[in-house]
Amino acid sequence: MSLDSILLTIFQRLHGERSAQGVYHILRGKRSGQTLQDVEYYQVKSYYALLPQLTASEFQQALERMQADGLILINELVYVTAKGQMATGSEIWRFNGWNYRGREREFGRRLALLVQTLSNLRSGETMFMPIQKELPTQQFIKGLLRNQSNSMTNLSISLRKELEHALIHSSLSDLQRTIVTSRLTGYGLTASTWEQLAASLNVSAKTIQLYYLEALHILLDFLLQQPNMPLLTELATDCRVDTYLTQSAERTRKLYERGYSLEQIASLRNLKLSTIEDHFIELAANMDNFPYEEFVTKEQMVTVWRHVEQLQTKRLRLLKQQCPELSYFQLRLIIIMEGRES
Amino acid sequence: MELQKVLHQKFGYESFRPGQQEVITELLAGRDTVAIFPTGMGKSLCYQLPAYMLEGVVIIISPLVALMEDQVANLRKHKEKRVVAINSFLSRKEKELALSTMAQYKFIFLSPEMMMQQHVRQLVQQLHIAFFVVDEAHCISEWGFDFRPDYLRLKELFSFTERAPVLALTATANKKVVEDIITYLRLRNPHIQRQPMDRPAISYRIVHVDNESAKTEWISERLATTIGPGVIYVASRKRADELSAIIRERGIPTASYHGGKEQDERSIIQEQFIQGELEWICATNAFGMGIHKDDIRQVIHEHLPATPSAYIQEVGRAGRDGDKAAVTLLYSERDSQKVKFIVYEDLPDEQQILYYHSLLQSGTGSQLAAEQAGLSEIASRLLDYYLEQYDVENVIRQIQQIYQVKEKQIAEMESYVKSDSCLRERLVQFFGENILPAEKDCCSNCQNLDDDWLIKSEASTKQETETLQWHERLHQLLG
Ligand SMILES: [Zn+2]
Numbered sequence: 001m002s003l004d005s006i007l008l009t010i011f012q013r014l015h016g017e018r019s020a021q022g023v024y025h026i027l028r029g030k031r032s033g034q035t036l037q038d039v040e041y042y043q044v045k046s047y048y049a050l051l052p053q054l055t056a057s058e059f060q061q062a063l064e065r066m067q068a069d070g071l072i073l074i075n076e077l078v079y080v081t082a083k084g085q086m087a088t089g090s091e092i093w094r095f096n097g098w099n100y101r102g103r104e105r106e107f108g109r110r111l112a113l114l115v116q117t118l119s120n121l122r123s124g125e126t127m128f129m130p131i132q133k134e135l136p137t138q139q140f141i142k143g144l145l146r147n148q149s150n151s152m153t154n155l156s157i158s159l160r161k162e163l164e165h166a167l168i169h170s171s172l173s174d175l176q177r178t179i180v181t182s183r184l185t186g187y188g189l190t191a192s193t194w195e196q197l198a199a200s201l202n203v204s205a206k207t208i209q210l211y212y213l214e215a216l217h218i219l220l221d222f223l224l225q226q227p228n229m230p231l232l233t234e235l236a237t238d239c240r241v242d243t244y245l246t247q248s249a250e251r252t253r254k255l256y257e258r259g260y261s262l263e264q265i266a267s268l269r270n271l272k273l274s275t276i277e278d279h280f281i282e283l284a285a286n287m288d289n290f291p292y293e294e295f296v297t298k299e300q301m302v303t304v305w306r307h308v309e310q311l312q313t314k315r316l317r318l319l320k321q322q323c324p325e326l327s328y329f330q331l332r333l334i335i336i337m338e339g340r341e342s
Numbered sequence: 343m344e345l346q347k348v349l350h351q352k353f354g355y356e357s358f359r360p361g362q363q364e365v366i367t368e369l370l371a372g373r374d375t376v377a378i379f380p381t382g383m384g385k386s387l388c389y390q391l392p393a394y395m396l397e398g399v400v401i402i403i404s405p406l407v408a409l410m411e412d413q414v415a416n417l418r419k420h421k422e423k424r425v426v427a428i429n430s431f432l433s434r435k436e437k438e439l440a441l442s443t444m445a446q447y448k449f450i451f452l453s454p455e456m457m458m459q460q461h462v463r464q465l466v467q468q469l470h471i472a473f474f475v476v477d478e479a480h481c482i483s484e485w486g487f488d489f490r491p492d493y494l495r496l497k498e499l500f501s502f503t504e505r506a507p508v509l510a511l512t513a514t515a516n517k518k519v520v521e522d523i524i525t526y527l528r529l530r531n532p533h534i535q536r537q538p539m540d541r542p543a544i545s546y547r548i549v550h551v552d553n554e555s556a557k558t559e560w561i562s563e564r565l566a567t568t569i570g571p572g573v574i575y576v577a578s579r580k581r582a583d584e585l586s587a588i589i590r591e592r593g594i595p596t597a598s599y600h601g602g603k604e605q606d607e608r609s610i611i612q613e614q615f616i617q618g619e620l621e622w623i624c625a626t627n628a629f630g631m632g633i634h635k636d637d638i639r640q641v642i643h644e645h646l647p648a649t650p651s652a653y654i655q656e657v658g659r660a661g662r663d664g665d666k667a668a669v670t671l672l673y674s675e676r677d678s679q680k681v682k683f684i685v686y687e688d689l690p691d692e693q694q695i696l697y698y699h700s701l702l703q704s705g706t707g708s709q710l711a712a713e714q715a716g717l718s719e720i721a722s723r724l725l726d727y728y729l730e731q732y733d734v735e736n737v738i739r740q741i742q743q744i745y746q747v748k749e750k751q752i753a754e755m756e757s758y759v760k761s762d763s764c765l766r767e768r769l770v771q772f773f774g775e776n777i778l779p780a781e782k783d784c785c786s787n788c789q790n791l792d793d794d795w796l797i798k799s800e801a802s803t804k805q806e807t808e809t810l811q812w813h814e815r816l817h818q819l820l821g
Pocket of ligand 1: 767787
């Protein structure tokens with residue numbers, strides 16, 4: 001039920017205002033204006049880019065299964081049934097997809113390789129087949145070890161202490177502690193496959209993979225606040241997203257700062273005005289001090305927010321009927337700003 | 343002697359395996375060499391050792407990324423840091439870095455596509471090269487089971503009058519394939535070192551069954567009563583998963599292995615198998631390359647391999663330590679139909695070729711044209727190569743020839759499973775060798791098998807390892 005419960009959670013937040021395809025884009029982390037706006041609108045940032053490898057057919061199968069089970073209704077848009085609401089469960093996922101976007105897996109790979117390396121070296125074994133085959137991961141660990149003045153034995157113990165501390169104090173569940181450590185290979189001890197963990201823990205393999213993913217997010221978030229974890233902190237290098245803007249939006253932002261109007265930017269860059277508007281929506285969603293007052297007034301904002309509240313919807317077409325004097329671009333901006341205020 | 347000293351110091355071996363010394367001596371003397379060594383009989387050492395006795399870098403052309411990565415890891419394991427693999431899996435930045443620092447390395451692995459790129463070739467030609475190695479050289483021949491059109495382009499590289507010697511390596515090659523290797527790689531009066539294909543440690547069995555479920559039953563029974571470690575080769579990913587689940591239910595530690603699993607999972611499964619935590623692997627033909635496990639006691643085929651070469655390579659993974667190993671081929675009547683279907687699916691037919699050609703002529707890009715003509719990636723690369731050389735009628739003729747080769751190979755496998763003469767003798771005959779049946783432990787047709795050594799003793803089954811608490815596990819890993 002694990003992928004299902006994630007899907008149900010997202011569908012509920014979107015309360016029947018988006019198609020299944022939109023949710024697929026969210027989970028895959030599509031960097032388009034629409035998707036970035038959706039995650040902001042409906043506050044599902046934590047699920048953004050959660051499953052960059054999710055295939056269309058896997059997604060389709062999940063949808064079909066959930067439809068057959070009567071959890072959702074699809075009529076172009078996706079609605080969660082009462083049965084689906086019950087089935088969503090009370091479990092709260094603590095993902096942070098927005099900030100890691102698949103890069104948390106690199107943290108997992110580095111950790112696995114560092115543990116394997118230190119475990120072998122401290123046992124006097126210098127010949128072993130690296131459990132991680134990717135060259136960048138191998139180079140990263142090599143670089144990390146080259147800059148250490150400590151003996152391998154001491155380093156190994158330091159890593160164990162850091163890991164122990166992080167696993168205990170980072171609010172992981174006991175199951176997650178078991179999963180994370182079971183994915184580590186070392187001297188005389190080999191990691192378990194998802195399948196094997198599923199059998200021994202009596203939880204489905206898919207669910208275990210999601211728990212692992214969540215655990216990586218929790219650990220990485222935890223490391224941010226911990227000053228005294230040099231090894232794990234180094235392993236986390238560049239795993240967190242530092243620029244939230246697409247390259248194209250970033251270029252638009254620069255031009256705007258130089259004083260060009262939307263229309264001018266569109267013609268300078270040879271792009272449609274609607275594309276530039278998408279960029280501004282993206283900027284509004286990501287910049288702390290977006291100058292919204294240059295596009296809408298405070299009064300307009302309050303009016304639209306009131307309509308959203310009354311109609312219980314964020315669908316633009318309905319809002320446009322209420323406020324015909326506003327453009328779609330203005331409406332989108334206002335809704336984004338509402339998400340930001342709360 | 344100098345060679346022996348290097349062998350001991352660099353690789354820790356006391357003596358050469360048969361054939362190695364001859365290859366190395368010829369290569370050191372600057373002569374082109376073809377080395378045909380059965381799987382697992384020390385092919386790699388033939389280029390690794392002389393590399394240390396010559397100035398300059400060794401360029402190794404290798405067809406598969408997985409194979410390349412494995413060789414690199416293996417060299418690094420022997421404390422060789424001056425080694426790099428340049429292939430399409432590197433990011434552009436990594437590739438540029440590797441290319442700009444090539445002169446620092448001793449061993450450079452390149453895929454054929456990469457090697458033949460103009461700027462890469464220029465960079466390589468500026469290096470001081472000790473010698474070239476063409477790994478899996480049988481891929482150059484249409485007659486080989488693993489034909490790779492990219493390999494054919496290598497001849498441009500070796501046509502120069504002044505060039506470093508070339509070592510062509512392969513595990514299986516009959517006379518025709520060796521001729522192709524020599525012609526296409528432009529080898530000059532090469533020394534040919536052929537090690538016997540027969541592996542005395544292995545005994546052969548063919549078991550005829552009625553249908554698929556009889557195979558499952560046979561395997562379950564076999565694994566319950568006989569020892570591993572072993573590999574079961576199956577036809578599809580789905581079947582690998584399914585069969586391994588069935589065996590696991592019997593309490594035998596087993597995992598499936600195939601290209602559909604993520605890399606981390608494959609690494610873990612390999613490691614568990616090597617450490618002896620897994621007794622059996624159910625695999626597609628993705629498993630094998632780069633597995634360094636000497637004590638595999640059994641290999642079972644649940645499907646009919648498409649060629650004798652593929653079969654001899656796969657069974658060749660058993661018994662590398664020289665101790666007895668048993669291989670079994672399960673056959674039911676419909677198997678040859680199935681393998682034909684799989685093999686022919688990959689080959690373009692006349693209509694597809696004509697359609698693809700006309701699309702190209704009308705200016706359609708090759709990728710799109712391939713898609714529209716329903717060609718596999720291998721098929722379209724093959725056609726691209728031929729269409730460069732011949733007109734379309736001749737291309738069709740060429741492809742028909744390949745078709746005939748594949749047909750012949752499948753027919754050979756069919757004759758093998760239906761044969762009532764010695765299986766050992768039959769198998770090496772496909773490679774132009776003649777041997778006599780072994781006096782004991784030969785094959786199911788010779789009826790002189792003594793399988794007592796295979797019987798599983800009660801004590802050897804099941805030793806449940808206790809699951810560790812997470813913090814105990816951390817302590818055990820890191821101290
Ligand atoms: Zn025989």
